[in-house]
Amino acid sequence: MLQIPLWKRVLIWGVVLIGLSYALPNAFYSRVETHNDAAALVEAGAAETGEIAADLGQWPAFLPSSLVNLGLDLRGGAHLLAEVQVADVYADRMDAFWPEVRDALRDARDTVGTIRRQDSPPDQLRVRISNPEEITRAVAIVRGLAQPIVSFTGVGQDDIEVSFEGADLIIELSEAEKQATDDRTLQQSLEIIRRRVDEAGTREPTIQRQGEDRVLIQVPGIASASELKELIGQTARLTFNPVVSRTSDPDAPPGPRNIVLPSIDEPNTYYVLEQTPVVSGDQLTDAQPSFDQNGRPAVNFRFNPTGARLFGDYTAENIGSPFAIVLDNEVISAPVIQSHIPGGSGIITGNFSVEESTQLAVLLRAGALPAEMIFLEERTIGPELGQDSIEAGALACLVALGAVLVFMMLSYGLFGVFANIALLLNIALIFGVLSLIGATLTLPGIAGIVLTIGMAVDANVLVFERIREELKTARGPARAIELGYEKALSAIVDANTTTFIVAAILFTLGAGPVRGFAVTLGIGIVTSVFTAIFVTRLLIVLWFERRRPKQIEV
Known part of the structure; x- marks a missing residue:
């Protein structure tokens, strides 16, 4: 039946x-969207003013308020296609590996002799020893520093390859590690871009990988592609470097393992800094816009335990020395260390506006892009x-x-x-x-x-x-x-x-x-x-x- x-x-x-x-x-749609925006403000801790209460009343609270998000082609917004310069990460890896190699070879100084880093391509680390007849022992020591690759494609392989040429050790990343590094760089770039876009409060962005080294970014509702580039295009690489000297000549020879960087606030002033930073922005856990003791816009920051220890140890040992705060290869300030700074927190001051300090805090909180991005394509789609x-x-x-x-x-x-x-x-x-x-x-x-x-x-x-x-x-x-x-x-x-x-x-x-x-x-x-x-x-x-x-x- x-x-x-x-x-x-x-x-x-x-x-x-x-x-x-x-x-x-x-x-x-418009009424519910207004209600949702007001509800998000209240949830973020904003006081419920009359205007917010009126917006909340646009839609009954007992009914569902989820909306179909409109994509870029329906809502208008910005479209970017960026190429991540993954090879830049190889140079950073080699630079970070140098202290470990140096310390390992110093322990065997009685046999390999003195060591000195040589000029080399960005993706290589060349180290010269004074006893060429012990080069094979030096190779064995450095190979002992190799770590297994953490990826599905590199199981059972090491992250570095070590060879020699005369009295020079040549250290570079293995091909499997380069591939794994490229994948990690793309994934990290995607995540950081997503954090930066989310921090700006945009709705439902499309952020995805395309091909081997490209990232597609589509953000509905944003005014222009240039605004989106300003938000995500900066690497926001923050480092804290020891100051060697100041100069007015940008072409002055900095010396081995030093760099010359311009000052943002002081025209025609350049700082000679040690290339290896003491602490980097990767070890930041929080950054918030604030004001300094003179009422000028600034940014408060806080390190994780490792960064706090390094920062505290350095300030304790270098009281009276200048210490440069570097953002994207520009010195934003170089204060003199007055006392030991424990706790891993501090303040970044400079010639900021309130908007600039807020944006800098957003970028630092989201993290630094691991590599530079080159924008290959950009479009702005109007709401009309x-x-x-x-x-x-x-x-x-x-x-x-x-x-x-x-x-x-x-x-x-x-x-x-x-x-x-x-x-x-x-x-x-x-x-x-x-x-x-x-x-x-x-x-x-x-x-x-x-x-x-x-x-x-x-x-x-x-x-x-x-x-x-x-x-x-x-x-x-x-x-x-x-x-x-x-x-x-x-x-x-x-x-x-x-x-x-x-x-x-x-x-x-x-x-x-x-x-x-x-x-x-x-x-x-x-x-x-x-x-x-x-x-x-x-x-x-x-x-x-x-x-x-x-x-x-x-």
Whole structure:
């Protein structure tokens, strides 16, 4: 018999109502967005003023307030494609490895003799020993410093390769370590860019890797690509370097292992600094904008335990010596150490505005980019263009929906009306799921919805055609409907499973617009199968129980 248990009916309507409740906020997009912004301010600790209270009242608190996030092509914003200079990290690795090599060889000074670092390419470390006949022993000592590579592709291999040429040791990263370093650099760059964009309060950015060394950054709602570049383009590399001397000549020879950097605040003033920093910004745990004792904008900072110990030890041993604070190869200040600074906290002062101190705090808090980025492509998409895209997409959806509704009603009569009701619920459920999971809707995503509208009635067509066939065998209406759903089920599942597999492959291997299309297509497949198999059938059962027709026409 054509029956559906009460618990199953309640479950079906429950799922539909939940989906509709999550889709509802998108019908009042601007009001709900204003409410969400005010709620975020209150959650961040802002006082609830009259204006914030009015914004909170734009939407009832007991209703869901999740929205479908609009992508760059619908909302407008900035698009950047950047190339990360991964090779820059090799030089930093070699520079950081030098103290370890120096200390290891000093312990064997009786045999290898004195050691001296030589000029070399950025990705190499060359060390000359005074006893060339002990070069093989020196190689063995340095090879003992090698560490196993922490990556799936480098299992069982070491991170450095050591060779010699005359009395020179040549140390460089192994190929497997270079590949692992490149991967870590890209992942670290992605994470730091995401932190910086999140700190600025933008909504749903798209930040993903493209190819071997490129990063795609799309941020809806931001004013221009240049503004986005200012936010993420700086490496924000903060270091604390000992000062050797001051000079007015930028071409003055700095001496071995020293560098000459300009001062931000003092024109025509340059500092000769030791190249190896005492502490770096990587060891910062927090940075907040503040004011110094004279009321000028500044930035308070705090180190982690390791950085605090190094900073404290150095200040204790160098009271009366200047100490340079370097940001992106420019000296922002060079105060004289007046006393021991324990606790690992301090303040950065300079010729800052309030806005500049706030931005510097954001950059330091997010962390330093591990390598420089070169921007290969940049675009600014205005909100007007995004609105045009929304209107064009909405028009396409309405035309497709209208055509399908008319076709189903003319082809299947009352059963076509039931299929149309399920189709409308299907579209609402798509938006409900998109809101629930926080997905981003793009223009290709709208194309996926349009395609889903056309595909959503396929399952109903299969069922209705099967019911027609069963009616020709002189079966009763109830039995024909029941057999129609049972015999069409396997074809519905097979057809939609293969399409869902394609959507999953597009999402996994695709990027950007392809993923947006795959998301809406995949969700549309799931919701269309649910509405065709369960919702349409329940509507037919409710009608049949009420009317009890002796015969039906499909």
